[in-house]
Amino acid sequence: MTYRELLMLYKSGKLDEQSRKKVEADIERQDAISDYLFNESDIPDLDICKKEKENYDDAKDDTDEKFIRMIHRSIRRVFIKMGLIVGAVILAVLLCVIFLLPSAVSLFYYDPTETVGQNAQTGSETNRMSLDLSVYTEMFLPGCYRNKVIADSEGYGKYTISIPQVASYTGTFTDLTGTLERGKLTLYNTNVLKAPAGNAFLLPAGTPGATASLQDEGGALIGPAGTKEEAYAALDALDEDEWYLAYISLADITDYETFYRWLEEKKLTYGSLWCGVYTEDENGVFLTGSDAVGFSPQLAGECIDWDRNAYPKLSLLDNAAEDGHWDDAENGEAMQTHFISMLRYLKEHNDIMTIMNAGALDFDGMIRSIEENGLRIYGFAVGAKKDTLLCLSKDPAVSYIYTNAMI
Template sequence: MTFRELLEKYKNQTATPEERKQVEAELEKYNALTEYLLEQDVDMEGEDLAGQQEELQKIHRSMKKRGRRIIAIAVVIACVVMGTLTAFQPAISKVIWYDPTERDFQQFAYDIDCHMAVLTELTMPEVQVESILPTEQGWGKYGLQVQQRDWSTGEYTWLNGTATRGKIELNHNAYKYSSMNVFSRGTKPFVDVDGEHSVITPSADAKAALADLPEYMYMEAYVSLGRDWTMEELENFAAQQEGYLGWVGVRISPEDQQLFPLMGFDADSSGYVWDNVDEAYPFYELSMHEDVPLAEAWEKHFLALLQYSIDHGDFYARLNQSNRHGATCQMVQEYVTENGVKTYGFLYYGTPAEMRTLLEHEDVEGIYVTDYQLRVPGL
């Protein structure tokens, strides 16, 4: 009989006493083996848990070491980056933001000198920009010192400004535009030339006022014309005068429309000679074209100033008071290309006698004196 059949009789209580002893002896053996195996499993599990815990501790220690290395590397990288930014800050700043110390056109002057010289000549009759000195102040910021010369007195004025991350802020006194009514026909009239509130003195009254003045006076005056002159007519007139022809106003819009500021050019070739600029914009420098008829040179000079302003519109857009200069010059260029470069008046410098001679011309209808000086001969 098998043990399974014997166990079945034991469960059914049909086994003999001998068979019962045999089954119980086997069961006793089975219980002993079970307890032994259970004890072995517990010991093995304990060893496994201890091993796993030790492995986890190794991993934790490794991660802490790695974390410390990562932090140390990050600190080193941060120090290197900050050191690099500090060392190369000027170069990085110049790449990101506008740099007023650029020298593309001339080696002895900054580009900003030429940019401001063009703006001043076109729109500011009584002054000339001599130079601009930029000083780096870090991270896209520069201090600016603008030197202007007064045409009448010859005196120099220094004005401060800043260029901060591309935006240029100049002292408001740097923008010396002319008044709207200094010419009788320069813009849409606000005050009639013969009106009692006009700043313009008609020719007959001006000659009478000048008659008793000493000849050691030297005056600056806006001269108004009764009709527009071509550049040839202006050249012929200037050749017959003893005084000095200064800034020339150019008709830049129909007479019944308002466009401000007034625009024109300096008839003389004084100031710095920027030959590289003239190569890029022919007739920018009048003194370099003395073999060309003066009327033609004046016309091409004015057009060169306009083209320069259009091409560098991004610079003028940075200025606090001239951000539409480039766009305005584009409109003016279109107008004068269609209608020609003509003048309605100009600035003139001379003695009372020279002013009286000027007022004899039939097209001169009045003057507006803005400045005078005493110039004693020999002193």
């Protein structure tokens, strides 16, 4: 009988007394041995399990560490990539602010450097302000024509401006410098490109527009130098060797060609000549009021270019004109085309009027008057010396003379 079978009989209670006691003694001995081994001895199987657990923990730690390092590398790559992207964006923004934004802002304002014409042979260019100033100074500033402007952009609608004087009848050259910032011109010499304070010419007596406020008690017209007697007395005090810009009023309104033949007789047809143009509204009243508006039939300066199809003969200093174009000065039709082109140009490019603080004019009315009545002159300005002016004061075609220092 096996011991297992013996245990089964013990469990079922079928053993005799002696066999039963022997089995109970065996069970007690086995329990004692188990307790002893568990409490007092190193159990090999348990050590093996412990080492396996430690090895597993070590392997798990290595895996965790490798995973953490991988996460760190991924995060670092993301930050590096993000940093590069952010840096590139910031650099792009800075470059735009430095290089593009100034030019972009300038697009909203008057650009004096804009090319408006180019010579086909030499490649020389005419910029916007050179052309604008050419028309403006010829029309409004007798004896002070300028048609060359050097402009350098500083960005944000600001430009440094230089306006050299390229021709002089006194031997003295006055260059102008300043800034043009967002359409506002600031010149360091404010007295050169300054329009006369009012019309320096007198209209013939009886002409609509020659108001009573400009007449003395006897009905004689009063000009900027006082009465005619006072103005002519001032001529005697002039220096014989100096040049003066003389504003000479005519006794009668005269068509241009007749007027120019008279000038040729007086030998006054040279570069500083400026002609005051008479225009009237539909009621026959002088249109320009306190503003003297006119043109120079013979200019001195640099040749320029522009859109000649839109504005024929806009400037008599035409870069594309052939030799002999100066003969246009005695051609009444050519001068009429020239003056009307200037009126149309200023009507369509009136930024220069704002920049120069000029008042509004009825350009359409002036064009209509000239097209209906032709080119008529009521006064002229010219550079002259004392002896010439004294001779003119005795001419019956002259009604008044007022002088200024010539620039």
